[in-house]
Amino acid sequence: MRSTVGWVPVTSRTLIKNLAALPDGPVSVAGWVDTVRDQKKVQFVILRDETGAVQLVNPAVRELDPEGVSVGAAEALALTESISGLSHGTFVRVMGELKHDERVKLGGLEVKIGDLEVVTAALEIPIAADSGLDKRMDWRFLDLRHPKQNLIFRIQTTFLHALRTYWVEHEFVEVQTPKLMASPSESRAELFQLEYFDTTAYLAQSPQHFKQMAQSAGFGKIFEVGPAFRADPSFTSRHATEFTSIDTEVSWIDTHEDVMRLHEELMVAGFTAVVEKHGAEVAELFGIELTVPTTPFPRIPLAEAKQIVADHGYVVPRADADMDPEGERRISQYVKETYGHDFVFLTDYASTIRPFYHMRHEDDPSLTKSYDLIYNGTEISTGAQREHRVEVLVAQAESMGLDPEELGTYLEFFKYGVPPHGGFGMGLARVLMLMLGEGSIRETTYLFRGPTRLLP
């Protein structure tokens, strides 16, 4: 059935969330069919769009009055039959009469259907709300129709825009660094490689190399939000082979403390925007009362954090100086109980467990000027002041068993002058996962990529 409406511009459909503010009268809505209650005398359709759900109602006309010649009777019968045939997921466009009515549970309003156009029919949906995660991922484009999933990506939009607005207002320059590289910049492990005309290219594991190059180029302060790739064979809830990395790098810092201060200001900007715009929805759909974190975030040197965790009964079972996920959970819990804070910077990681380009303390080169940011028990970011003195950088690389020859192009730009600098990289999906209490970054990634998942 064709709609009687001719040209519908982008902005003419009324978003469902905007119906409540309209007076009773004609409206045009569009979306997909969530459910149909096809009663003898009356039909109800729950229509959903990206902003909400609304009840549509139609008085059923089941047969033509054999004697009647009432105007529109055939159309009414056809409409009834069309509604009876609607399957979940069918996209429809509806002209109707909005009526506010307190008795309607769903938002206190309904739309009496005048005309309904079936835009595309739909096969039966192969997943349910309680389907397993992997099955939902198989049908991610349907899974994303759920209001909770939709909200995640509206939150993502708000969060990223708040970060970018902070950066732009503070005169950071946005860069798009290449994802195709001639050589691995950090390590040959977990690296995707591809045939590139007559040579081989590698997919960037992070924009680290190119962010630092921008410091040599005199860009001063930069940011990027883009994909990063790791041929990581693990199947944990927090690893992916492709993920969105939030990156920033700043010249003329004095210590990693400067980076942490920038980092917490960015988090406050992001959380403030999310709480303002989506706080009520998050409470409703996720049962979480989001709050804006206070600054400064607690800072604990890693060695001290390990000691605190040990004093509370968990000795991190590692031979090296590093933390482990259980240790991160426990120190996070300690910080929450002691300081009432969801975030904690673990600082001053041992040089042996950090990349060679992290700057070391002048008075104790066994420690780096670096940190991890832990949020609700899980690491979401690594930051550091970088070593900008090429001779020190070479010495640090060699001391860690790296061959400076292999790092050739990485070291090149340092020879032409680089100011002191530092920055961080942060996984977007992890932030969202921990913000919303989700169990996996699969839930907070638009289309997850893992060792056995390249589809859809």
Next chain:
Amino acid sequence: MRSTVGWVPVTSRTLIKNLAALPDGPVSVAGWVDTVRDQKKVQFVILRDETGAVQLVNPAVRELDPEGVSVGAAEALALTESISGLSHGTFVRVMGELKHDERVKLGGLEVKIGDLEVVTAALEIPIAADSGLDKRMDWRFLDLRHPKQNLIFRIQTTFLHALRTYWVEHEFVEVQTPKLMASPSESRAELFQLEYFDTTAYLAQSPQHFKQMAQSAGFGKIFEVGPAFRADPSFTSRHATEFTSIDTEVSWIDTHEDVMRLHEELMVAGFTAVVEKHGAEVAELFGIELTVPTTPFPRIPLAEAKQIVADHGYVVPRADADMDPEGERRISQYVKETYGHDFVFLTDYASTIRPFYHMRHEDDPSLTKSYDLIYNGTEISTGAQREHRVEVLVAQAESMGLDPEELGTYLEFFKYGVPPHGGFGMGLARVLMLMLGEGSIRETTYLFRGPTRLLP
């Protein structure tokens, strides 16, 4: 020589552009040495940062007064020698006294050096302002230090932020679509492939497939700014193997006219911000008076455009219905002369020269509901209404010789309901190139990637 300053937070250095507004007195600046004029009695250093250049001055002390024991004499001699040894590109941090002085050509002010810390020395710069493009690209991190290059990326930042702000204010959702795909979505030509654990993955040539999937997912209106990859062996001024694609896709449109209207509103938002923030600098450094384009942009059906160009003496030498770059230049010139406009939408491309997923006109299926946007003579974008009816889509694919089996996953989500939709993809570097009258996208890409260029 160590600075006497201890801890310098991110925000404490004064950006050079901000000096003019400060009163005479102590300041701290940091940047790289542009030039040194080492005169007998006085030394001048032009210091540059990402915001401008400033003259530093130092009264030279060439030798210690053999009888003198004046306080600080040794330090003054050391400072003079340190300045004499500065090479271009050396990064320094300077404490000094700002003095406004109309006689100073460079901005009417100078900074008398109190203390100068050499942060990193620099090898001699291997390129000059007049070096060839390819050589400049070899040393891109140095090339980018030029004020023109720096401005390009500040303009990029402003342009993208204005687009994103428009999108966010109009409730678009930002998505990060995967760049790793299980199968080629559009064509097997110009495709990078890589080993992906036990299988093969492909790099996305555009987010087309995933943008459309978001429509099926009920996201309504989405945008993305991200990398796209094409194994394109050509060496033109407007092709790259990796480029930043600006993408948007909208549900519930009626025709490609809706997409064009969105497109021109976005361009107006972007240009308004750039003109406001950088108009004066663009005039100064590029000699271009940027203006905000008026809406509506002219629209010309492609067939008519070819006729106009032919009437003006250029018959496009192609056997098919398509335009060519020379034809685009000429129609653009015609539009500029006739309508005074830098932009023109060429519309209604023949079905034979468009992808199978472009929607065709109901009343003339030989034409698509599509367009190219031409800006200052060159195509920057392709947009269209997409075919959302799966049976029509399959028929169109088959009519173009494609095997629907090969398109398997592309067609899958259409079976579960998709609203009418359309959108466009636009090359960021092309927009900037044409905005600034540059000869190649190499100039407007942070680090260009081409068939023979993977470095730096």
